[in-house]
Amino acid sequence: MHQNGVRLYKTCSKMDRSRSFGTKADIQTVETKFKRRCKTHRVYRKLFTDNADQANKNVSHESSYKEFKSAAVVSNTGICSTIGKNILQEGGSLVDAAIATKLSLGVVSFQRAGIGGGFFMVYHDAKSKKDYFINAREVAPSAASVDLFKGDDYARKCGRSSIAVPGELQGYYEAHRRFGRLPWSRLFQPAIYLAENGFEMTRNCYNWSRVSMKRLPENKQLRDLLRKEDGTFLKTGDSVRRIRFAETLRTIATEGPDAFYRGSLTEYIMKDINDGFGRPSIITKNDLTRYRALVKRPVKFHLDDLTFITSGAPSGGPVLAHLLNILKGYRFTTDDWCNNKALTIHRMIEAIKFAYCKRSRLGDPEVNDEIDKLVEEMISEEYCNKVRSKIDDIQTHPPEYYGSDMTHVFDDHGTAHVGILGEDGSAISVTSSINKPFYSVIGQRTGIIFNNSISEFSNEKGVHGSQYKVVTKFTQHSNNLIEPGKRPMSSMSPTIILRKTPNGSSVRMVLGGAGGSHIISSSAQALVQRLWFKRNVNEAVKEKRIHHNWLPDTLFVQENTDEEIIDDLANRGHNIQIMNDQKSSVQIIEKLSDNKIVAKCDERRGGYPNGY
Structure with missing residues (x-):
């Protein structure tokens, strides 16, 4: 059954391979054909899983360890590991598989991953014997300063003022530009599918949602995301759909990362951030435009x-x-x-x-x-x-x-990890983060869950919480103080x-x-x-x-x-x-x-x- 799903998945994507970014109509055509054929073969909703009943649930200890002959993918969520495996079998590169897996993790494990954050990636190319480090970590906005957050832990940790400039999409594009094989738009289809058709809420996501709703009652966007039609909130095993986020991913698949940083989504992203809870944000359009991932x-x-x-x-x-x-x-x-x-x-x-x-x-x-x-x-x-x-x-x-x-x-x-070993002996290891789960803004227009990575900068010189009982004479200037x-x-x-x-x-x-x-x-x-x-x-x-x-x-x-x-x-x-x-x-x-x-x-x- 699963092999039929893989074959159909490959067939429906042929028209997409000739483009760097397919048009929105092309992508929707591919998805429509794909869904129709999957239903015919009774594999719709089982496409990305080898065991559908285990896809989003806590798996047994035995299934958390497996042996393979040619290639392997590991991630925090089994359904996403399967997506990475399918991309490899389709002929995608390790970077293709990693991007598709991480994008899907950003949908399913939305408490700790997503395009509103950043990542670090190391990649070993077995053929060239070269190694690469891609730094797509978030950066402080150009207006940032130590004085701006002095004495205001809430502004540093919570809401729109805690958002650093996201780097994840720009990092994926840089990796794909150098090492990708399949079209960019192709890598978004599994994540779009999950966001539109639904996935089961994981135990970890549920636990964090309960904690964050209690600690941050002012984060009404989180309640809107998690509230069911009957007024209760989603719990472990419930089906989650992220329709707005699916549309955002479809736009980025069509237009590339520029849609996020300097294109059709930028204005919506700025409005999402500024409409969020907490102190005002200092992020500007120029901050988004200037972001660059580092190799x-x-x-x-x-x-x-x-x-x-x-x-x-x-x-x-x-x-x-x-x-x-x-x-x-x-x-x-x-x-x-x-x-x-x-x-x-x-x-x-x-x-x-x-x-x-x-x-x-x-x-x-x-x-x-x-x-x-x-x-x-x-x-x-x-x-x-x-x-x-x-x-x-x-x-x-x-x-x-x-x-x-x-x-x-x-x-x-709020971290999530993906590791892949390919048939040719190449390997990729990538860890991403949005930092503290649900402590930041959830975009009402885009569905993006933003980071609160400003909180990962150190406090002002010489200041420590009383819980640390630090002797002042040992304090030195921190190299991790916030700067533009x-x-x-x-x-x-x-x-x-x-x-x-x-x-x-x-x-x-x-x-x-x-x-x-x-x-x-x-x-x-x-x-x-x-x-x-x-x-x-x-x-x-x-x-x-x-x-x-x-x-x-x-x-x-x-x-x-x-x-x-x-x-x-x-x-x-x-x-x-x-x-x-x-x-x-x-x-x-x-x-x-x-x-x-x-x-x-x-x-x-x-x-x-x-x-x-």
């Missing part, structure tokens, strides 16, 4: 015979590199995990605290030359050895022990890992995560479990986690962790708080030595892999 060299570092390719600053990639390089010197083995677990976890915690302290010095290298030098230091073996020598096996220490860089970095939220055109820091850290082979390097793993500041620590723990403790991918991702932000001085331990471990960590001086198991998720694809491909989606937040 840069990724950060590379080596562990044993592996080469890691990750995103550069202001992402979390350099912090992940720093953390793993600190831990490398312990030369962990399975014995450390089996026989010295408490000490091993303590060492990991201390390394995380040092890494997250260093993270507070990072910022946007496009506006501060110091950042590139700082990243070089963070991944240097000599510096990481020096940091490791400060780790005390007996006890933990107060925040100032880990460095004088006492500038708190605000937590980020600046990109805020993020924990997103998409990563690709290469292994050495007799024929040169080839992809071993594709990795990324969602969950704000927990992304870095969770990704590192999954990698330590797989690479050094020799757990398989399924076990590595399922293992219970810890997390420490350095500030505040609290160790988060996942619920149901062994009491003996918790007691041992408390005796070493850690201030422990139990966290639920949904704080973060990690997605991994690995190509084993026998060329079998294994893929794992973290059941903490649902989703399942797909491939062939």
Whole structure:
């Protein structure tokens, strides 16, 4: 049944392949023919799923881990993984598949993804052996300044004043222009289909909607989006349709990203933003027009015979590199995990605290030359050895022990990840964000859910919330203060890992995560479990986690962790708080030595892999 759906999907798109952007009439003709044929073959509404009843529900632990022969796609939502797989089978490139998957995620997982935000992408081309980092992070408007938000946390965090200039569409276009194969308009059809015909609300989306409606009663647009005809609100499993957003996507499919930044949608976008709740926005049409995605060299570092390719600053990639390089010197083995677990976890915690302290010095290298030098230091073996020598096996220490860089970095939220390994050995890892779910404007004309990424800039110099109990003399000027055109820091850290082979390097793993500041620590723990403790991918991702932000001085331990471990960590001086198991998720694809491909989606937040 599913193969018929794929074949029909391919047939109905032939007329679209000759255009960069099809006309609106062309796209509607394709969709009409496609729907008619699907109904005839009884595959309508099952097009994008291998198991329709599992498409939007929390899947079993078994289905979150799968094995494939040729290619694999992982994402936070199973139906979107299937869309990526279908694009690959249609002859699309990895970038085509990633864009189609992410656009669909922006429809279904609308609490944490969408074209109102931004992303980081790393891409390895197996044929050319070249690696790329695309930075489509949101930027501060041209009128932004520290004084503008001084003493006004609400303006920084909530509503229209918290919106930074979105970069997602411009980033997709830059990636497609360089590496795309199918027409741009073709990549939008699955997302348009889902938005028009409906999808089931996920548990995570429902949970966030309840929280945000309670915290922000003034966000009437959210209530309008979630209210059913009978006056009640959507809940897990209910069908969601986003008709206005489908029309917006159709316009962008037809006219390209210029429709958003300098075209037919721009005026509507500005009205949507200005009609939103909260303090007035400072975004202008010129801010949208001037936005550019950046194509840069990724950060590379080596562990044993592996080469890691990750995103550069202001992402979390350099912090992940720093953390793993600190831990490398312990030369962990399975014995450390089996026989010295408490000490091993303590060492990991201390390394995380040092890494997250260093993270507070990072910022946007496009506006501060110091950042590139700082990243070089963070991944240097000599510096990481020096940091490791400060780790005390007996006890933990107060925040100032880990460095004088006492500038708190605000937590980020609302992230979604996609990883793909292709038949030719190329790989792509991309993580996107709109930041805090439903804390910003929902466009009444366009259906776009906007970011609140202004909140990811640091506060003014020397100011910290009382909860952090920071000693003022250690405070330094933050490199993450808001400035016009600046990109805020993020924990997103998409990563690709290469292994050495007799024929040169080839992809071993594709990795990324969602969950704000927990992304870095969770990704590192999954990698330590797989690479050094020799757990398989399924076990590595399922293992219970810890997390420490350095500030505040609290160790988060996942619920149901062994009491003996918790007691041992408390005796070493850690201030422990139990966290639920949904704080973060990690997605991994690995190509084993026998060329079998294994893929794992973290059941903490649902989703399942797909491939062939």
